[in-house]
Amino acid sequence: MKKILKGARVLDPSQKIDEIMDILVVDGKIAAIGKNVYIGDAEVIDLTGMIATPGLIDMHVHFREPGYEYKEDIETGSRSAAAGGFTTVACMPNTRPPVDNAAMVEYVKSRALKSGLVRVLPIGCVSKGLEGKEIAEMGDMVAAGAVAFSDDGRPVADSSLMRKALLYASMFDRVIIDHCEDPGLFEGGQVNEGRVSTLLGLQGIPASAEEIMVARNILLARETGTRVHIAHVSTKGSVELIRRAKAEGVKVTCEATPHHLTLTEEAVLGYNTDAKMNPPLRTGEDVEALLEGLRDGTIDAIATDHAPHSTDEKDVEFDKATFGIVGLETALGIVLTRIVGSGILDLKQAIEKMTASPARILGIDAGSLAIGKPADITVIDPDLEWTVDKNSFFSKGRNTPFHGWKLKGRAVLTMVGGKIVYADENISDDNINRAEILKASYK
Secondary structure, rough: EEEEEEEEEEEEEHHHHEEEEEEEEEOOOOEEEEEOOOOOEEEEEEOOOOOOEEOOEEEEEOOOOOOOOOOOHHHHHHHHHHHEEEEEEEEOOOOOOOOHHHHHHHHHHHHHHHOOOOOOEEEEEEHHHOOOEEEOOOHHHHHOOOOOOOOOOOOOOOHHHHHHHHHHHHHOOOEEEEEOOOHHHHHHOOOOOOOHHHOOOEEEEEEHHHHHHHHHHHHHHHHOOOOOOEEEOOHHHHHHHHHHHOOOOOEEEEEEOOHHHHOOOHHOOOOOOOHHOOOOOHHHHHHHHHHHHHOOOOOOOOOOOEEOOOOOHHOOOHHHOOOOOOOOOOOOHHHHHHHHHHOOOOOOHHHHOOOOHHHHOOOOOOOOOOOOOOOOOOEEEEEEEEEOOOOOOOOOOOOOOOOEEEEEEEEEEEOOOEEEEEOOOOHHHHHHHHOOOOOHHHH
């Protein structure tokens, strides 16, 4: 039960640590961090040339269970998360039935414990049955372990309900995560409204569909003094609204996805359904605004919105295809290659937006390598060059627009509570007890 992760560049933004050090793990917790840590009976894992960070956190995933297990289930989603370097994920509640009561929260937790891989945190519904009519039993769900509330997949369209939900959630120090979309402006939309929608002859989704709801949520948060989190921001206008609100002291946070930070609406040309998502990919000007928001701190976190679908749901006419892409196994590589590699963020800033910042928003005890904390650790090989192959994903989903992309940097070892739950073949067999590890052959 003792391991020494030796010689890695230890990067922990929560403690302002960035130094070549050793990490001692005892009984699943961080026991020491320092130079030349040694205990005679500890298993030594040589990580020279690697980077060790707090376990990555994704605050926005869809594991589809219960009800849509043919797309993904908690076990396969957890494997995908571990392979991507994520040790903690927060699951959206738009399942069948939805996670709108304490029993469903307990179900998600029990299934996650059974898989024994990453930490899966349930997010409860804002409204009963995701119907947007009546507030769900938030207090019961908090007692059962819900870390936040959202009707993600659809907005909380009724402003009166949203206002009540913000106030109610604040009583339990939980945040509402809203999918910002005006239903009237979105209805029937397929892609971003603009040049590409015209070229393809598809109904567009205007930027105002998102921005109107972002503005409404900011106004409600300001009026009530409560917290609100904006999911998957995609437009320049949304970034400007959030930046201004933060400057005024409104308690608003937001996230952006790797795909909205790197792809434009051009990706759907040729009717590429793997690039069909909600919110849709926007213009180059929107992407530049998102990157600036990431750089100046307007955008707090990077989250994947991991949304697996079956091949049959994507390999159809564009207007019939489902929205969404998978992201857990590509997120880190894209961030390292396109965000850090281009100088938008330095490595410390990028890791913070994938560890300490989402932990702070959710109010969870994670995202740190402080002594005494659970040993949730991600080890990254910053020089590993690899090509995205959707057919090798641990996820059931193959719906990615990044297939064939050449990336640099990847998680090569993931540890949860001191247990190695994933190790890449680039980690030496001599230094790893392979009996602990779930590799691709486990499938």
